[in-house]
Amino acid sequence: MQDVIIVCAGSYGKEAYWVLHENNRQAKLKGLEEPYNILGFINDKLDALDGYDINEPILGTIQDWYPKGDEKYVMGLGTPKDKKMLAEKLMARGFQFINAVSDLANVSPDIKMGIGCLITMGSTVGCEVELGDFTNINGSMIYSGAKIGSYSTTTGFTVVENATVKEGVYIGSKAVITNGCTVGAWSQVAVGSVVTEDVRPGVTVFGMPAQEIG
Numbered sequence: 442m443q444d445v446i447i448v449c450a451g452s453y454g455k456e457a458y459w460v461l462h463e464n465n466r467q468a469k470l471k472g473l474e475e476p477y478n479i480l481g482f483i484n485d486k487l488d489a490l491d492g493y494d495i496n497e498p499i500l501g502t503i504q505d506w507y508p509k510g511d512e513k514y515v516m517g518l519g520t521p522k523d524k525k526m527l528a529e530k531l532m533a534r535g536f537q538f539i540n541a542v543s544d545l546a547n548v549s550p551d552i553k554m555g556i557g558c559l560i561t562m563g564s565t566v567g568c569e570v571e572l573g574d575f576t577n578i579n580g581s582m583i584y585s586g587a588k589i590g591s592y593s594t595t596t597g598f599t600v601v602e603n604a605t606v607k608e609g610v611y612i613g614s615k616a617v618i619t620n621g622c623t624v625g626a627w628s629q630v631a632v633g634s635v636v637t638e639d640v641r642p643g644v645t646v647f648g649m650p651a652q653e654i655g
Contacts, residue, residue: 444512445477445539448531450484450499453577454517456561458482458495460543461515463562467544480512503527513539516557519577521592521609521627528557528575528592538575546578555591573608581612590626607642616651 447457458479465475481497482490483506490499500506514536518524528538538557542548545562552566555574560566563580570583573591581599583589590608595601599612602620606612610624613632618624625642634651645655 442475442478443539444480444510445515446480446500446512447482447515447517448484448503448527448536449517450482450486450489451517453519453559453579454482454484455493455495456579457515457517457541457559458497460541460559460561464544482517503531508535508537513537515539515541516559516575519579519594519596519611521594521611524575524577524594525592525609549585584620604636 445461447454461477461479465477468475479497481500483501483503484499485502485504487499516528516538518527540554540558542560543562546560546564548560548566549568551568552570554572557575558572560578561580564578566578566583567585569586571588575592576589577594579595580597581595584602586603587601589606592608593606593610595612597614600617602618604618604620605623606618607624607626609627612630615633616630617635619637622636622639624636624640627643628640629645630636630651631645631647634647635649637650640646644653646652647654
C-alpha cells in the first residue's frame with residue numbers, strides 16, 4: 442500500500458481523490474490489498490473541503506509543504522499553465538508524482554504515459570496513445586494513435602481522434618479534434634468546438650468548424 446497525498450483540493454483534486462478511493466474499493470471487492478493509503482490533501486485554502494463527503498484532511502498548505510518520507514503525490518490541478526508552474530516548483534522540492542488512472546476507465550495496456558497524469562472514470566484511451574507528463578484525461582475518448590502533450594487537459598465528453606495535441610492545451614467539454622489535426626501548444630479549444638484544421642499555438646478556437654476567436 443502506497444502513502445499518497447493529493448496536491449490541490451479543488452474540482453480536479455476531488456476527481457483525483459475519487460479515482461484513488463474507487464480503485465481502493467474495487468481492490469477490496471476483489472479481495473486484494475487496497476493500493477493507496479490516502480493521507481489527505483495539501484491546499485493553500487485550508488477550508489476547501491468543508492461541506493464535502495471526504496474524510497481525509499487538508500494536511501497543510503502547498504507553499505509550506507515539503508516531502509516527509511516516501512509518500513507519493515497526485516496532481517489535482519487542471520489549468521495547464523498553473524499545473525506546469527506548480528509541478529516544476531514542487532518537483533524541485535523533491536515531490537515524487539505518480540499517475541492516478543481509474544480502474545473504471547478503459548485504457549489500452551500499450552499506451553505511453555509520463556508522470557503525474559490523471560485519467561478519470563468513464564474515459565477511454567485507445568492503443569498506442571502517448572500522454573505527456575501531468576496530462577489530465579477527464580471523461581474523454583482518446584482514439585488510437587493520438588498524442589497529447591504534457592500539461593494538457595481534456596474535459597467531459599471530449600473526443601480526440603488520431604490527432605496531435607501539443608503541450609499545455611485545454612480542450613473544453615464536448616469538443617472534437619478530428620483525425621490528422623495538430624493543436625498548437627498553449628492553445629484552447631472552446632466547449633463544443635470541432636477542430637477540422639490545424640490550430641496555431643497560443644490561440645483560442647471556437648465553433649463548428651473551429652475558428653480563431655482570440
